[in-house]
Amino acid sequence: MAGALDGIKVIDFGQYVAGPLTGMLLADQGADVIKIDPPGGPRWDTPANATWNRGKRSIVLDLKNPVDLQRARALVKSSDVLIENFRPRVMERIGLGTKTLTDANPKLIYCSMPGFASDDPRSGVPGWEGIIAAASTTMRGPRASETASRPAYTAIPIASSYAAFQSVVSIAMALWVREHGDTGQCIEVPLFDGMFTAIGGQRIINPYPAMPGLGGTWTGQFECKDGRWVMFGSGNTNFREFVKAAGITSWDKKGLTDRERLFNDPELAAEQERRIIELFKTKTAQQWENLIAKAGSECAVCRTSAEWLKHPHARESKAVIEVNDPKLGTILQPGINPRLDGTPGAVRGPAPALDQHREEILAEIEAGPPPASTDEIRATLRSALKGIKVLDLCIILAGPTCGRTLAEFGASVIKIDNPNRDTTIAFHNSVNRGKRSILLDLKSDEGRDIFWRLLEGTDVVVQNYRKDRIAALGLGYEEVRKRKPDIIYASLNAYGHIGPWADRPGHEQFAQATTGMQARFGGDGQPQLQPHAINDYGTGLMGAYGVALALLHRQKTGEGQSLDGALAYTAMTLQSALVQGYDGKTWEEPRGQNALGSGPLHRAYQASDGWVFLGARVVDLPALSQVPGLEGVEKLRGDALEHMLEGRFRHTT
Numbered sequence: 118m119a120g121a122l123d124g125i126k127v128i129d130f131g132q133y134v135a136g137p138l139t140g141m142l143l144a145d146q147g148a149d150v151i152k153i154d155p156p157g158g159p160r161w162d163t164p165a166n167a168t169w170n171r172g173k174r175s176i177v178l179d180l181k182n183p184v185d186l187q188r189a190r191a192l193v194k195s196s197d198v199l200i201e202n203f204r205p206r207v208m209e210r211i212g213l214g215t216k217t218l219t220d221a222n223p224k225l226i227y228c229s230m231p232g233f234a235s236d237d238p239r240s241g242v243p244g245w246e247g248i249i250a251a252a253s254t255t256m257r258g259p260r261a262s263e264t265a266s267r268p269a270y271t272a273i274p275i276a277s278s279y280a281a282f283q284s285v286v287s288i289a290m291a292l293w294v295r296e297h298g299d300t301g302q303c304i305e306v307p308l309f310d311g312m313f314t315a316i317g318g319q320r321i322i323n324p325y326p327a328m329p330g331l332g333g334t335w336t337g338q339f340e341c342k343d344g345r346w347v348m349f350g351s352g353n354t355n356f357r358e359f360v361k362a363a364g365i366t367s368w369d370k371k372g373l374t375d376r377e378r379l380f381n382d383p384e385l386a387a388e389q390e391r392r393i394i395e396l397f398k399t400k401t402a403q404q405w406e407n408l409i410a411k412a413g414s415e416c417a418v419c420r421t422s423a424e425w426l427k428h429p430h431a432r433e434s435k436a437v438i439e440v441n442d443p444k445l446g447t448i449l450q451p452g453i454n455p456r457l458d459g460t461p462g463a464v465r466g467p468a469p470a471l472d473q474h475r476e477e478i479l480a481e482i483e484a485g486p487p488p489a490s491t492d493e494i495r496a497t498l499r500s501a502l503k504g505i506k507v508l509d510l511c512i513i514l515a516g517p518t519c520g521r522t523l524a525e526f527g528a529s530v531i532k533i534d535n536p537n538r539d540t541t542i543a544f545h546n547s548v549n550r551g552k553r554s555i556l557l558d559l560k561s562d563e564g565r566d567i568f569w570r571l572l573e574g575t576d577v578v579v580q581n582y583r584k585d586r587i588a589a590l591g592l593g594y595e596e597v598r599k600r601k602p603d604i605i606y607a608s609l610n611a612y613g614h615i616g617p618w619a620d621r622p623g624h625e626q627f628a629q630a631t632t633g634m635q636a637r638f639g640g641d642g643q644p645q646l647q648p649h650a651i652n653d654y655g656t657g658l659m660g661a662y663g664v665a666l667a668l669l670h671r672q673k674t675g676e677g678q679s680l681d682g683a684l685a686y687t688a689m690t691l692q693s694a695l696v697q698g699y700d701g702k703t704w705e706e707p708r709g710q711n712a713l714g715s716g717p718l719h720r721a722y723q724a725s726d727g728w729v730f731l732g733a734r735v736v737d738l739p740a741l742s743q744v745p746g747l748e749g750v751e752k753l754r755g756d757a758l759e760h761m762l763e764g765r766f767r768h769t770t
Contacts (some may be wrong), residue, residue: 119145119185121666122454125292127198128153128189129173130213132160134246134277134694135230136202137169142285142690143198143455144172146462146666151192151478153178158471164697167442168450170468176479177472180211193218196224197301198288202280204243205235213304226291226300232282234307244308244730249276254647256407256721256730267719270714271638272706278691279311282658283457288417290501290526290663296370296672314518314658315649325337328585335389336626338419338635339397340404342357346419346644347402348630349409361394362412367402378410383452408440415622418643423635426698434616435687442467442699450697451689455663458611459678460670496600500527505668507577508533508568510559510592513624513651516581518610518657520609523577523664524551531571545664548657559590568592572601577664581609585620594679602675605667609660613683628652632692640709652684652693661686717759722766729766 122143127150137159139154143669144150150173158177159166178185190213193199199218201208208214208229215227229235242248247270250256255275256268287304295301310470312644335517336350360366360374372378373384402418409416426449431437435452444446453462505528508518519533524530532549548712558564572578578597580587587593587608594606608614613624626646629635634652635644662679670713671677689696695706707715714720718733734742740753746765752759 118146119460121300121457121460121670122148122292122462123460125149127151127200128196130191130199130203130208131230132200132202132743133250133272133411134161134165135170135280136200137166137198138278138281138690138693139202139228139230139284139288139366140173141169141171141485141693142281142454142662143200143288144622145462145464146457148198150174151176151196151474153192154712155179155321157718163694164445164699164702165694167445167448167468167697168441168693169438169451170290171440172463173469174474174478175469179212180736183664186212186510188479189213190221191217191482191486192478193225194222195481196222196225196460198228200228200230200288201286205229205240207746215253219303223300224295224487224750226295226304227301228284228304228306230284230287230306230308233307234310235305237582238508239305241416244276244349245719246277246308247273247474247714247721247730248309248732249312251721251728251730252309253316255316256311256619257648266522268713268730269638269710270712270721271647272535272695272708272712272715273634273637273647273691273695275315275648275691276308276312278693279651279658280306280308280313282316282662284312284653285666286522286658286662289662289669293665294499294501296669299769315651315654317647326541335359335393338630339394340643341397341402341405342399342486343401345402347395347397347405347418348415348417348626348635348644350415350624358412359409359414362408365396368392375407405578410621413622415624415627417623417627417630419630419635419639421636421691421704423698423702423704426696428614428631430612430618431685431701434613434618435686436613436632436682436683436689437698438464439449440464444468445697447697447699449696451693451696452686453681454681454686454703455659455665456686457663457670457680459676465629469531482513482546482674484731497593502526502528502668504573505529505577507531507579508571508575510580510582510742512538512577512581513546514544514653515656515660515682516557516579517544519579519607519609519660521548521551522658522661523579524556524585526661528577529553533568535559535597542739559592565591569600572597573606575601575604577607577669579609579660579664583610583620583622584614597743598677598679601677605671605677606663606679607658607660607667607682609663612685613629614681623684625650625653625684632685632688633696634692636706637695637706638710642709642713646708652687655687655691656682656684659690717755720759721763724766724769726770731762731766 125148127143127148129150129152131137140150152173152175176180219225233239284306336348368374373389406416406418425431438452507523507528507530509532511517530552532552532554580659612618627707635649659683721728721730742751
């Protein structure tokens with residue numbers, strides 16, 4: 118099916134996670150992505166390549182060979198986008214640096230994703246996922262103290278994924294600018310910098326006191342009758358419905374459902390916590406999920422990723438799709454994210470065999486690039502979205518992050534908030550910076566009248582209501598489109614807008630629970646939240662990507678459209694290194710709070726005064742053995758190597 122990036126040609130030099138994932142996100146939206154691999158294939162041989170390389174074409178080029186180097190240059194000369202995730206200046210040394218290639222192709226958008234920025238003193242350090250996690254505090258989590266003694270390693274490549282998210286947003290914005298007659302441009306998205314989209318909100322001082330116990334909202338993981346766990350939260354407007362459904366209205370008399378009293382009475386909050394822990398042990402996890410969903414509150418079984426891949430909602434909502442892979446057979450993997458209604462894109466095929474398209478790509482090189490455009494190309498310094506107007510109806514994190522991202526690219530964003538909302542606007546200073554603010558009661562005639570007047574000059578609406586809630590306000594896509602046919606309407610929610618859970622409430626914690634994130638990070642014990650609100654912030658970025666794609670399509674056709682993003686979609690994209698379901702699949706990634714890494718050369722080690730993270734390859738062992746205190750490590754492998762390193766690091770600062 119047609120994609121917003123139909124006709125866009127991308128050269129993908131990426132390896133490991135960030136580069137290939139960026140290429141996949143572009144290919145899913147219609148781009149012709151040519152994957153260039155070295156002789157022997159990708160540097161990381163992983164089943165995840167079946168996801169990251171889907172829909173691409175493949176050619177092997179030895180960039181140390183002058184003939185192949187010239188072929189690579191010829192490909193780039195006829196392309197729109199280049200993506201790579203090597204360390205700074207590596208491509209320049211090869212002969213594929215930004216100046217060389219953009220001089221030859223002024224309309225080229227050149228996107229680099231190093232571990233650390235080119236002007237960072239650490240720019241020469243390889244950007245292994247664990248290295249970035251250690252440098253950005255991700256191994257300590259949002260609630261850990263700054264002096265927490267033991268780190269915990271998550272197998273989810275958060276930094277690489279966020280670099281990919283920010284890269285596709287930036288590439289789409291650059292294509293939008295280029296469509297207005299500007300040149301291409303160079304983009305740098307370091308993995309370290311990208312992480313701060315996910316963790317920045319944690320570094321803003323919160324002036325509001327913490328709630329005692331379970332916070333008066335009963336939010337947390339609870340063990341059930343069958344030994345399984347659920348993530349539960351009743352902090353929404355359907356709290357009373359849960360109390361009735363659970364048969365605990367008698368708790369009212371003791372104040373155990375009175376949030377104000379619970380906030381001010383630690384002893385009462387402690388009793389509430391004890392009681393609710395026992396309450397959840399009276400039913401199975403699935404029984405609680407069904408009962409609480411019927412009551413309109415939030416609950417999710419803490420599933421494994423293997424269970425989520427086969428879940429009816431995952432399949433019907435297209436959070437999970439099926440691809441027939443020539444190597445692995447029928448494979449379940451993450452679906453397209455985000456989903457655009459007018460230009461839905463498609464997975465155009467499985468990952469290609471290595472060098473599968475060599476002859477046709479060489480023939481294209483031989484034919485030469487298409488005739489150069491005679492249109493004037495200008496280089497102007499301006500914000501990408503200058504002149505674009507956005508109405509942001511969102512609350513909490515995902516939706517406001519989308520609006521904030523659009524504002525960062527120059528859009529004029531008006532944040533519409535409810536004057537009657539009785540809860541603190543969490544993370545306001547983080548997600549609403551750069552916007553203008555207005556309070557409107559959209560349930561009132563006066564509030565809706567002002568909204569319709571604001572809509573007249575608007576290009577984009579972003580909202581994160583559930584489908585039934587926004588329709589009840591009369592502000593759904595169909596109603597808005599009648600008044601503004603070319604509107605771009607972004608809808609972001611927990612589980613997507615199709616499938617049996619489309620109208621089910623949910624937040625970050627529940628997307629983590631149902632898609633396997635919590636089970637993975639908790640291991641064999643209690644499920645645990647991942648270090649940060651990675652689905653929320655990631656969904657905001659993917660929403661901004663969808664808006665940029667829709668703007669690009671509208672510029673070419675005049676057509677507006679709606680687009681959907683969801684925490685569950687983003688959870689699958691974030692776990693794309695792990696969630697391939699096929700016959701013979703083994704789930705062997707690091708799990709649990711005791712995980713320190715993925716092997717002896719990629720893990721945290723305790724030193725005499727703290728912890729350090731080691732990132733290296735087997736080929737690096739001779740160099741590592743030259744480090745004082747690590748002599749002899751080049752002779753060891755496996756457990757013996759790990760034990761030696763543990764001992765050596767423990768006695769060194």
